[in-house]
Amino acid sequence: MTQAQLVRTRGWGALCALRRRLGGWPLHHRFALAGSVVTLVGMAIIGTIVSGSITSGVVRNSAISSAVYMESFIAPLSQELAVAGSLSPQTIGRMDAILGREPLSERVISVKIWRRDGLLAFSSEADLIGRRFPPSGELLQAWAGQLNASFDELDGAESLREQQSGVPLLEVYNPIHSILTGEIIAVAEFYLDASELQQDLRRAEMRAWAVVALVTAATFLALFGIVRAGSRTIADQTRRLTTQLEELARISSQNEALRKRVQGASQRVSETNERYMRRVSAELHDGPAQALALASLRLDAVMRRAGIACDDPEVGRLRDCLDEALRDVRALCSGLTLPELDGRSVAETLDLAIRAHERRAGVDVERGFDRTGALGVAVRHPYAICIYRFVQEGLMNAFRHAPGAAVGVSADSRDGQVAIRVADDGPGFDPAARGLTGLGLSGLRERVESIGGSFEIDSAPGAGTRLIMTLPAAVPQ
Structure with missing residues (x-):
């Protein structure tokens, strides 16, 4: 660096320091x-x-x-x-x-x-x-x-x-x-x-300078008074605004803490609810389901003792009732029980939900996601439950309201968020006219929002339906 450049650099640094001061x-x-x-x-x-x-x-x-x-x-x-x-x-x-x-x-x-x-x-x-x-x-x-x-x-x-x-x-x-x-x-x-003329000029100049100085000083003092009053007003407003901002920051911090507590409580409720449903499923499977199966077996022994023919119409109707009740109980158990989701990634959870629906409904579901990035990272159990229930409910709605329509599940990760979509090319509907009056979609919205996500319905008559769920991507287990 030359001497001139060094002088300019030092001068600029001194000027910046003066401006900061x-x-x-x-x-x-x-x-x-x-x-x-x-x-x-x-x-x-x-x-x-x-x-x-x-x-x-x-x-x-x-x-x-x-x-x-x-x-x-x-x-x-x-x-x-x-x-x-x-x-x-x-x-x-x-x-x-x-x-x-x-x-x-x-x-x-x-x-x-x-x-x-x-x-x-x-x-x-x-x-x-x-x-x-x-x-x-x-x-x-x-x-x-x-x-x-x-x-x-x-x-x-x-x-x-x-x-x-x-x-x-x-x-x-x-x-x-x-x-x-x-x-x-x-x-x-x-x-x-010009002795007298010069003295007159000096007196005139002195009077002119005095008038200019007085007018300038009066103008400066008037402006200074205005600026000083404005400065005090600004300082007072700044203090009030700072106090309000601090209060808002405190309230916002409290609200954030409350939101996290509510979200955590909601997650715990969701987990408790899932455990309760698994317990109910186990109780139904081990209790009523076993009793119905035993009753069906005992029916044959009673018929032999009573000498009733196997093709007796009344016996057939009774056997059909027992088989139907047993199927209903097993179906109810299957619906209440979730697969093991602990340690699962987003992609794995999606696969489990899709395969379960394909087995129950006997239809094929198109997949539109990979297993890399945020989709391949294991997530906490509440998030996995939410993802599974979202896909389960979306596919079941498509099966009920758009039978025979092509249906698919897609997911991607961008801008720190994971978006999951369940779409069909069925008849669609007007969300504003119908509203979320059913328990399924409204329950899905509450479940998704309880863990910090968002839920959206994109549908129109004749344009199919898309259910969209967005969750934070940073939800590792």
């Missing part, structure tokens, strides 16, 4: 710092402009009045320059006499009358008469018809006497016109004692 200040403090700098700069600019305007206006007005006064006696004496190249000795003497009398002698320091070729036709210093000097810019402007006035710009060789006067001088260039033709025949350059 100022960022912690209250708003009205930052306004006071920035506003004072801007106000001072603005006051300096406005004061300079106003002061310059006052000086220019006063100098020009003074020059005009002085030029009119001086031209009243210089112009008549200079008319012979319209026809002659110089002034006569008599004219020069008359000018010296006029300039030597009061009050001109007290106010006018010197007078020069210029010809167009840079020749001095008259000068208060007699030794300069008849000499030529390079014309200054002000002199050229005067030959162009402009009246010029300025303070103490005495830089020419012809102004040595004026430079030695020791008083502030007002230098005026005044065109002299011919009385007959109106053409400029000469330029009068005269120097006036």
Whole structure:
């Protein structure tokens, strides 16, 4: 890194550090710092402009009045320059006499009358008469018809006497016109004692600066008061908002904890319910089912003892009733009992539910999922139960309401979620018109939402039906 780059880097770092430090200040403090700098700069600019305007206006007005006064006696004496190249000795003497009398002698320091070729036709210093000097810019402007006035710009060789006067001088260039033709025949350059004028200008400038400073200070104080009041309002609102945010965060934390407790309780209820159903299934299988099977066997022995023929119609009806009751009890046991789901992945749970439905309904179900990623990871038991029941209920609804329709189960994992769909190409229905009035779908929604998932029905008349369940993907066992 070069030295220049190092300096720029350090300077940028210092600027960033200053910005961070100022960022912690209250708003009205930052306004006071920035506003004072801007106000001072603005006051300096406005004061300079106003002061310059006052000086220019006063100098020009003074020059005009002085030029009119001086031209009243210089112009008549200079008319012979319209026809002659110089002034006569008599004219020069008359000018010296006029300039030597009061009050001109007290106010006018010197007078020069210029010809167009840079020749001095008259000068208060007699030794300069008849000499030529390079014309200054002000002199050229005067030959162009402009009246010029300025303070103490005495830089020419012809102004040595004026430079030695020791008083502030007002230098005026005044065109002299011919009385007959109106053409400029000469330029009068005269120097006036500007001591009083300079004092007046200083007082005027001081008053202007004072007014500018007072107006600027009043404006700054008014703005500072507004910003300070706004800053206090913002600070108060910020404190209130911070308090409200902290309260909301506390309530949100409590709600989250309650939600987790409710979700956990719901999961435990679901597991308890499944265990209860497995227990009921076992009790039915070991109790009523066994009793019905035993009754069917005992029926044959009773018939032999009683001498009743095997083809007796009443015996046949009794045997059919016992067989039907036994089938119903076994079917009920099979419906209440879930396969062993502990340690199963999403894909394995889907396979178990699909195979169970295929065995019961005698139909084929299309599969649309793989065993990789989140679908191949073992999930906690409540999630496996929910997945199994969702697929079981969805396939059974398709079997009941869309017989003969193609049905499929698909699943995928994306954006941290697992989506499982059961779809058929049956007649469909309008979910808004029908609503979830049955126990199956409404129970599914409650089961899915209880473990933090979402449940959706996508169906329309003639467009088939899709049941969609979405669960968090991060639900490992």
